[in-house]
Amino acid sequence: MAQRTAVAVRTRVGGQKQPVAKRPRLARAGGARRGDATRQVILDAAEQCLAAGDFDGVSLRTIGEAAGVDIALVNYHFGSKESLVEEVTGRRAREVHDARVLALEEARHAAGTAPPDVEAVVTAFLQPWLKRISSGDAGWQNYNRLLCRLTMMPKYLPLVSELLDPTALHFINALRAALPEASPESIYWGYMFLLGAVVQIMAGTGRLEQLSRGLCTTDDINSAMREIVPFVCHGLRALERTATEARG
Amino acid sequence: MAQRTAVAVRTRVGGQKQPVAKRPRLARAGGARRGDATRQVILDAAEQCLAAGDFDGVSLRTIGEAAGVDIALVNYHFGSKESLVEEVTGRRAREVHDARVLALEEARHAAGTAPPDVEAVVTAFLQPWLKRISSGDAGWQNYNRLLCRLTMMPKYLPLVSELLDPTALHFINALRAALPEASPESIYWGYMFLLGAVVQIMAGTGRLEQLSRGLCTTDDINSAMREIVPFVCHGLRALERTATEARG
DNA sequence: GAATTAATTCAACGAATGATAAAGACCGAA
DNA sequence: TTCGGTCTTTATCATTCGTTGAATTAATTC
Structure with a gap:
């Protein structure tokens, strides 16, 4: 098997490389195209396999096999393949970013004039996730x-940055307001x-x-939040304390 | 090119697969073998490339090219290739594990009869690293x-577990002693x-x-420790506090 | 219904991969 | 020197990879 047919003469018309942009340019009136379902199936399968x-x-x-x-x-x-991984990650990143920003806005409203405290910011960050x-x-x-994994590969730093920086800067600002004493x-x-x-x-x-050995599990969001939030919030407040000590 | 020579008849003697164990079994008297330098060079290059x-x-x-x-x-x-990655990771894991256990022993001596406190345990964990x-x-x-990255790939869970569990269980025990109130x-x-x-x-x-934007850097171990230790220790103590609250 | 465009299938390409058999080079011991 | 084992090189294996041209089918438009 794997026998190469001796004929197989293939005339390659365009010598140049043009590896991108095969997708049609215009969207249909209703928005939904025929191949959109296929796109979703591929994205789901790719996400699963890539993880x-x-x-x-x-x-x-x-x-392709997983997607059928x-x-x-x-x-x-x-x-x-490269732009596939970009779409896979971008799809989720946008959704969770929007939900987080919304949660932070709600926390701001709930806090009134004062900025939301550490617990509120951390919760707004974690809850949607x-x-x-x-x-x-x-x-x-x-x-x-x-x-x-992408974060741990230097060559993907630009992609990771594009995906995560908006969220990060948003919540870093909120943390700054919640921890005015911290450097x-x-x-x-x-x-x-x-x-x-x-x-x-x-x-x-x-x-x-x-x-x-099975004693703990990450499945239950409530118990997870109960452990995570105090750890993170007390840790963050400690940063404020050390800054004060260093100054004093 | 890449033209397959039509002859190229290769009799494969052993039909079975035996992909492992080519390295000679016995070490030489002096301990150092001729190919040990090569092994080290390959391990270093592999580590760099794999990261x-x-x-x-x-x-x-x-x-191979990177190693020359x-x-x-x-x-x-x-x-x-698989056992190469095992050796690459195992080499470092053993070294840092030994250093951590040693640091924890020293902390135990320094603490006298009482178990080392959270700061001491965390420092023993972080300092060697x-x-x-x-x-x-x-x-x-x-x-x-x-x-x-290996941790983020389910199929490597056994390897990661083998590499990290000894250290983990060691320090989890120490943390339990340092945080007697925590669940x-x-x-x-x-x-x-x-x-x-x-x-x-x-x-x-x-x-x-x-x-x-360059304001922070992980290069300086002292400033890193100054930020990390308070965060982690206060976070860990918070776990103890919530346990008390839940009980009371 | 014809023409046009989008979506899909099929088959293959060249390049690169991990692996290995066979032969040569090196080296200490007899 | 010769021998036996260790180490290295050469050349090649079968397989798989991402990608693509061309033909085919399905939907939409005129």
Whole structure:
């Protein structure tokens, strides 16, 4: 098998490379196109596969097979493997960003004239996220793991930055207002601690379950919030305290 | 080109698969073998490459080229790509584990009869790690990123568990003694928070630098410790407090 | 219904991958 | 020197990868 047919003369017309932009340009009146369902199926399958294996390890054939579509369709709809991963991550990133900003706005209204306190900011940051993680849609854990892996690969820093910076700057500002005594540097550190602590544990790595031999689980959002929020909030307040000590 | 020679008849003697164990079994008297230098060079190059790209994306050819050795040597010394990554991670894991256990022992001696407090345990956990990270040896950041990515891939959970569980259980015990009021569950959560917060920020992802536009940096171990230790310790103590509140 | 456009399928391309067999180079011991 | 084992090189294997041209089917427009 795998015998190459001796004929197979293929005239390549255009010598140039043009690996992108195959998707038609105009949307239909109603907005929904015929291939939109296919796009969604591919995105879902890609997300699932990419969260399991790593980027280069997951082949378009695997994704296509999981989605039940032909391989060539992936390239037809997304142009390349690279832009596929961008759409996979961007889809989730936009949704959770919007929900977080909305939650923060609500916290601002609830707080009245004063800025929301640390608990309110942290809750606005975590609630939309954890709610989705424990919604039963495994896609959110897949997304978290994928994003965390991308963060750990320097060459994806621009993509990660594009995906996460808007949210980060938004909540760093809110934290600054909630912790007026903390130095600007400490706020950045604190935000990274907050993010790291939660990502690591809520990405569905199975580490918590394995270490505790089933005693703990990340499935229940309420118990998760009960552990996470106090840890993070007290940690953040400590940054304010050390700043005061350093000054005094 | 890439024209297959029509002859090229190769009799495969053993039909079975035996992809492993090419390395000779016995060590020489002096301990040092002729190929040990080669092994080290390959391990270093592999670590560097694996931290940049992802596991399946980095080819043995890339690693061999970076190490300045022939590709076949990689398979000769390590048997397969998979066992190469195990050796790469195991080498660092053992070193930092031993250093941490030693630091914890010293903290126990310093504390006398009472168990070391939270600050002492956390410092024993972080100091050996951060010292290596900011030692100038970029290999430690590479190792951190690689390990974090492996943690985010379910199929590597057994390997990650083998690498990290000994350290984890060691320090979870110490934390339990330092936080007698906290529930067993909270200790597991707290350890994961501790690990996550620090890994995320000390893996050299560049996120902290990017977000703070250069205001913060993870290069200086002293300033890093000054931010991390208070955050983590106050967070851990908060777990104890919530447990008391829940009980009362 | 014809023409046009979008979506899908099929088959193959060239390039790169991990692996290995076979032969050569090196080296200490007899 | 010769021998036996360790280490290295060469050349190639079968397989899989991302991508693409061309043909086919389905939907929309005139």
